[in-house]
Structure formats: C-alpha cells, structure tokens
Amino acid sequence: MMATTRKTPAVTKKAPAARKAASGSSRAKTAEIPAAKKAGPAGGAASLTLPLRNLKAEKVGEVTLPEEIFGVPFRRHLVWEVVKQIRAREHRGTHKTKVRSEVSGSGKKPFKQKGTGRARQGGGRPPTHRHGGTVFGPRPHSYDLKVNAKAKKAALRCVLSEKARGNQVVLLDTLELKSHKTKDFVSMLAKLGVEGKTLILDRKGNVNLFRATANNPKVESMDVLGINVYDALNAGTLVFTEDALRTAIEVLA
Numbered sequence: 001m002m003a004t005t006r007k008t009p010a011v012t013k014k015a016p017a018a019r020k021a022a023s024g025s026s027r028a029k030t031a032e033i034p035a036a037k038k039a040g041p042a043g044g045a046a047s048l049t050l051p052l053r054n055l056k057a058e059k060v061g062e063v064t065l066p067e068e069i070f071g072v073p074f075r076r077h078l079v080w081e082v083v084k085q086i087r088a089r090e091h092r093g094t095h096k097t098k099v100r101s102e103v104s105g106s107g108k109k110p111f112k113q114k115g116t117g118r119a120r121q122g123g124g125r126p127p128t129h130r131h132g133g134t135v136f137g138p139r140p141h142s143y144d145l146k147v148n149a150k151a152k153k154a155a156l157r158c159v160l161s162e163k164a165r166g167n168q169v170v171l172l173d174t175l176e177l178k179s180h181k182t183k184d185f186v187s188m189l190a191k192l193g194v195e196g197k198t199l200i201l202d203r204k205g206n207v208n209l210f211r212a213t214a215n216n217p218k219v220e221s222m223d224v225l226g227i228n229v230y231d232a233l234n235a236g237t238l239v240f241t242e243d244a245l246r247t248a249i250e251v252l253a
Helices: 002-043 076-088 149-165 182-192 207-212 229-234 242-252
Strands: 049-053 059-064 169-172 198-202 219-223 237-241
Touching: 076 149, 076 229, 149 169, 149 229, 149 242, 169 242, 182 207, 182 219, 198 229, 198 242, 237 242
Parallel strands: 049 169, 169 237, 198 219, 198 237
Antiparallel strands: 049 059
C-alpha cells in the first residue's frame, strides 16, 4: 500500500508538468513569430534597394545601398551629442559687458573718507552707481564642444539609416537643371512626390540647383560633403544624386 501511495502522487505530478511544458512551448513559439517579423524588414537586403529616377519621375534603375551605412541601428544618445555640438557651435560668443575699469567716468574720490556721515565712495564708476560697471557680467568665450570625427560619422550613419527605413530617401540620376527658376524646380519635386522640408544633396558645381532652391524656405540644397546630422534630421526627405550618393558612401565607409 505504501508503494501505491507513492506511485499515485508521482503520476499526478507528472501530468501538470507535462501540460505546463506543452503550454510553455506553444507560448514560446507564438512569441518568436512577431520578433522574426519585426527583424526581417529592418535588416533585410530588400529594404536597402531604392529605385533610381530621373527628373521626369521615371524609373531608370535600382540602387542597392550599403548596409554598413544605411542599415545600422539608431543610437539616440550619440545623435543627441552631435546635435548638441552643432547647435552650440552656432553661438558666436561675442556677448560682453563693461566692468568698472572700462566705463566712462571719473575715478576721483567725490568727498573725503570720514566725517561726512555718508557711505564711503571711491569714485563714480563702481557698480552701485548709475552708469557704473557691471559685476560678473558675460564675457566673450567659445561654446564649442568636443566631439570626435569618428562619432560624427557614426551619428550621420544612424540618421541616414533611419531615413532609409522611413522611406525618406530619394535617388536621382542627375540634377542638371535647364532653368534656375524656383517655380520649375517646385513642379519637378511635385512630380517626384517630395513634399515638406527637403534637403537636396549634390556636388558644388551645380549653380542652377542652388539658385532654384535659394528662394524656397522649405527646400535647402548643399554640397554632399557639407552634410551634418542636424541638417539631415531637420529635413523630412533627403534627395541624393547618383554622384552625391557615391561620394557620401566613400566618405562614410
């Protein structure tokens, strides 16, 4: 009887354990499927292939973007550090107030030190007087912060990858415009489906491009060698020419 009493609890213990193991395996499988779906499009090679268009919005080919530049994860703190350095560099740091030795006025003692019943005074330029000097006022200094060039390139790769994942990168074979008129350039962007803030990236010698975008507050054009993290984040869409994209890959690789 003791043997039977020992066997019966063992059987009842194994059954729930087997059920828990079976339910645990089914839950593990259902949890793995969404993770695999999320990881597929972000890291797959298909998401890094973009169509190459001309100025008439016609597809003329395809370009496969390198994964080491347009497929890296977004590092928020690194991008924040670089943006902070770029914004701090915009401070001119020329603020200045005059101390008592720099303001105009006499340094002669207005009355004798003792015997008048008044507070002692040493001149007309102390900070307690009207038109006197300023104490602990702002002085000219630099606001520049140090960020390594390697960190700047890594942050720019993060921003370009985020733009590519959000379908905010447009590739054109060329931007050789026949006219420098802003109206013609705006109609060309409308054909491409580009709206809102746009950053056009080409080489320096494209004079018509820079003239056509000069009067448009939502569109900015620059040499691809001058792109930075803040400009790329501030723009909604990045438009690369094929030559500019090749140059950017060579610099950031």
